[in-house]
C-alpha cells in the first residue's frame with residue numbers, strides 16, 4: 001500500500017512583520033518541506049526567499065538543547081531544569097531583597113510569541129514589581145507607536161493589506177519594501193499591474209524599491225517631516241482637503257496648518273529644505289492631491305530617527321486633512337519590522353505600557369492589578385531599551401533576563417552593551433542557539449527555548465492580524481517554551497497560582513479576557529471575543545484582525561473612517577513636528593552612516609545563516625559608498641574600508657553604489673562577532689534616541705571612511 005503522506009501543519013513565518021502563512025510538512029527526519037499557505041490572508045500562498053528557505057534552517061547543529069548554569073569555576077555546564085530555575089529564582093530574590101524590584105529587568109523580543117511575552121510582563125510588572133521590561137521592538141516600531149498614540153489616542157494601524165491592492169497611489173517612506181517586506185511588495189506590484197497603481201518612494205537611497213518607483217524623492221537625511229508639512233500646507237488649499245472630516249473628527253488643524261506653512265509654505269520652499277528638485281516635489285504634491293485612494297506606508301527610515309515620532313505625525317496629518325483614513329485603499333500604514341512586534345505590544349512589551357495597550361495612569365495600573373490580583377504592581381514606566389542598558393552599565397540594574405534577542409549585536413554602541421552585560425549579578429539568557437555575541441557575555445544561566453517549528457502560540461502582523469504559530473516538530477533535548485520557564489520561576493517565587501497555565505491556550509484566554517476587562521470600547525485593543533475559546537478552537541484558530549470584542553469574533557479590517565478615535569473626545573489630533581534636529585556630518589566625521597537590512601538575511605543570522613542559498617545572495621558585510629565619495633579616498637569596488645564613528649569601527653567590503661546619496665554610507669546590520677571578526681556595525685551606531693519614543697537613530701551616525 002502507498003505510504004500515507006505526513007500531515008502538513010499551518011503556521012506563520014518567523015521573520016518579518018508581513019506575517020505570511022506557511023504550510024510545513026515534516027519529513028520525519030527532523031526537517032520539513034515548507035510552502036506558502038494559499039488560505040492565509042497575509043500572503044495568499046506567496047513566500048519570499050527567506051520564507052521559502054525555512055525548511056533549510058530547522059536543523060539542531062547550532063541549537064542549545066539543555067540548560068547551562070555557570071559554576072564556581074566560571075564555566076557554563078549542563079544542568080537540570082530544576083537547578084537552572086532554582087538559580088534564577090534565588091538570584092531574583094537576592095537582588096530584589098538587597099536592591100528592590102527596580103534592580104531587575106527583562107529584555108524581550110519581537111520574535112517571541114504573544115503568550116511568552118504575556119507571561120514575562122505579568123511576572124515582571126505584576127508580581128516582581130518592576131516595569132524595566134523592554135524589547136527589541138523599541139529599535140523597530142516604537143516611533144510609530146508613539147506617533148499613533150499622539151494622533152489616534154491608541155497604538156492602532158487603521159487599515160489592511162487589501163488596501164494596498166485597492167490603492168491608486170502608494171507612498172513608501174523610509175522603506176525598502178522590496179527587500180524588507182517582499183511579499184507585500186509583490187502584492188503592491190500585482191495591484192500596479194491590475195489597476196495602474198503609482199509608487200512614490202521617499203528615501204535618501206536609491207534602493208531596489210526606489211528603482212521601481214514612478215517617482216523617487218531622494219530627500220536629505222531627516223527631512224521627512226518637512227516634506228509632509230509642505231504637503232499639508234499644499235493640501236489645505238486644494239480640492240483634496242476634507243473640511244467635513246477635519247471639523248467632525250479631528251482637533252488642532254489650524255495650529256498644525258499655521259506651523260506647516262511656517263516650516264514649508266509651498267513646493268519650492270519644501271524642495272529647498274529637503275534637497276529635492278522643485279518639479280519632483282510639485283509632482284508628488286499633485287499625485288497625492290489628485291489620488292483619493294492613497295496609502296502611505298512607512299518603516300524604519302521613519303522610525304529609527306531622532307525625529308521618528310514627529311515624522312509619523314506629519315504623515316498622519318496629511319491623511320486627517322484629506323479624510324483618507326480607514327477607507328478602502330486609503331490610510332497611513334506602518335510596516336512592522338518583526339513577526340510579533342505588534343503582539344508584544346498587545347501584552348505590554350514596552351517599558352511604558354501595561355498589558356492590553358494600557359499605560360501607567362493610576363486607573364490603568366489599578367485595573368490591571370485587580371485583574372491579575374497582583375501583589376507588587378509596578379506603578380511607573382520603566383527604562384526604554386537604550387536607557388535600560390545604560391542603567392545596567394551604571395550598576396543600577398543588577399539582574400537581567402534576555403529572551404530571544406541578541407542585544408550585544410543589535411543595540412547601538414554595542415560594545416558598551418557587551419561590557420554592561422558582563423557586570424550583572426544575575427544574567428539569564430533564554431535562547432535557541434549555543435553561540436552568539438550575547439551568549440559570549442557570561443550569562444549565569446542559559447535556558448534552551450523552543451524555536452520556530454516547535455513553538456506553539458500566536459503572533460500579530462502589521463495589519464493587526466493574529467495568527468497561530470503551530471509546532472510541527474517535537475521539542476528536542478530538554479527544550480521548553482519560554483512561558484513555561486517563566487511560570488516555573490514564578491512558582492518558585494511563591495506566585496504559582498497566578499501562573500498555573502496548562503498550555504498556551506490558557507494564556508491566550510487570559511490575555512483576551514484582560515483586553516476586554518472594563519473596556520466598553522474605550523481602548524483599541526480588545527480581543528475579548530476569544531476569552532472563552534476552547535482548546536480545540538485555539539488549535540484551529542484562523543487568522544483574524546483585532547479589535548475582536550465580544551460578539552465580533554470576525555474582527556475588524558479597518559478603523560477610523562467615521563472617526564471614533566481612542567482619545568478622550570474621540571477625535572484625532574493634528575500634531576505639529578518640531579524643527580528637525582538631525583545629526584550632521586562634521587570635519588572629523590564627514591559621512592552619515594545608515595544601517596539596515598539586506599534581502600536574504602534576518603537580524604543576526606542565527607537562523608538565515610544556516611541556509612547556503614540565502615548566504616549566497618550577499619557573501620560578506622559591506623559598506624555602500626557613492627562613487628564620487630569613494631574616488632578621492634582611493635576606494636575600489638570589492639576592496640576593504642574601515643568605517644569608524646566616535647563609538648567603534650568595522651572593516652567592510654566596499655560596494656560602489658551610485659544610488660547612495662553623496663556624504664552617506666549604508667551598511668547591513670546582520671553580521672556579528674559570531675559570523676564575522678570585523679563586520680559588526682552595532683558598535684558604531686550612536687545611542688541617540690527620539691525624545692518621545694526612545695527609539696535609537698540608526699540611520700545617521702557621523703562616521704569616517706578610509707581604505708583598510
Ligand code: SF4
Pocket residue numbers: 013014015016017018019020043046047048049050051052181182183184
Ligand atoms: Fe516571511 Fe516576511 Fe518573507 Fe513573508 S515576506 S515569507 S513573513 S520574511
